[in-house]
Amino acid sequence: MSRSIAPLLCIFLLLATSSASAFNITRILGQYPDYSTFNDLLSKSGLATDINKRGTITLLAVPNGAIGDLASKSDDILKRVLSTHVVLDYYDPMKLQRMKEKTAKMTNMFQQSGTAAYDQGFLNVTAKDGTFVFGSAVVGSVRDSKLEKSVMNQPYNVSVLGISKPIVTPGLDGTMAPISAPPPKVPAPKKSPVAESPAEEEEAESPSQEEEAESPSEEAESPSEDDDDADSPAPSPNADSAPADAAPPPSSAGKLKASFGLFVVLASVVAAY
Ligand SMILES: *[C@@H]1O[C@H](CO)[C@@H](O)[C@H](O)[C@H]1NC(C)=O
Ligand SMILES: *[C@@H]1O[C@H](CO)[C@@H](O)[C@H](O)[C@H]1NC(C)=O
Ligand SMILES: *[C@@H]1O[C@H](CO)[C@@H](O)[C@H](O)[C@H]1NC(C)=O
DSSP, X not given: OHHHHXXXXXXXXXXXXXXXXXXXXXXXXXXXXXXXXXXXXXXHHTHHHHHHTOSSEEEEEOOGGGOGGGGGSOHHHHHHHHHTTEESSOOOHHHHHTOGGGEEEEEBGGGGGSOOOTTTTEEEEEEETTEEEEEEOSTTOOOOEEEEEEEEEETTTEEEEEESSOOOOTTSSSOSOOOXXXXXXXXXXXXXXXXXXXXXXXXXXXXHHHXXXXXXXXXXXXXXXXXXXXXSXXXXXXXXXXXXXXXXXXXXXXXXXHHHHHHHHHHHHHHHO
């Protein structure tokens, strides 16, 4: 839980201390007609305002001809997707060249949303074929957004790098295969609430995936952990006490688990503020 509180505190501190903007991203991109659609989308989604509140960013901008279906997304999803194109550090081509091992993991602005999970808030950049290729750091995601050029930079506050196509982060818009664990198959009632709470906390930490994505993914690694839970002898006490009425108890226990999970989420949100 403390992991989700720290970024929020950072945001509050930044908002409280930064009144003067380091730059105006709308005005900067306005000088480059090739990126006018991307610029419009930054404003339409409201992300431009958030970007301008920061002191140091690298924007991975997509040229008009490669915008694809970005323009047809709802403002809410658009903002999430675009926020993965904003790196919370300064990178110009020279700094990319100096990377150790010719690869790096970069934090993007979606990480600050508090809803990022499974590395959705990180990018992977890797030297390849004489250029650099960007993509989501989520395991199994396609990474083929090539660095085309340095559009502009103002060291060390803002750098705009032109990339060949939008970065696709699995699970952001609900159209990709989910990356979350499926819901437990057998909600087993447990006697001790103390023993139960750690497991409930794990489930409560990723409510966004459960909303957005409900079927299991080929790429997902976590279902196997859940299978372990399901195979564990936990259901047997229930079967011992009422073998004939096995069905009703799990369903009411499932409701209990769900409402307890919701309570944990609400409690953590309240705690974060
Ligand atoms: C940023 O620049 C745009 C375009 O020039 C302008 O419309 C907008 O008001 C500016 N925003 C701020 C906060 O100055
Ligand atoms: C510009 O970047 C430098 C170095 O990252 C930072 O210290 C400074 O606060 C930034 N300027 C503004 C106005 O945020
Ligand atoms: C980025 O992805 C490549 C290819 O999957 C991998 O080899 C590399 O270790 C990753 N870089 C980092 C910093 O995780």
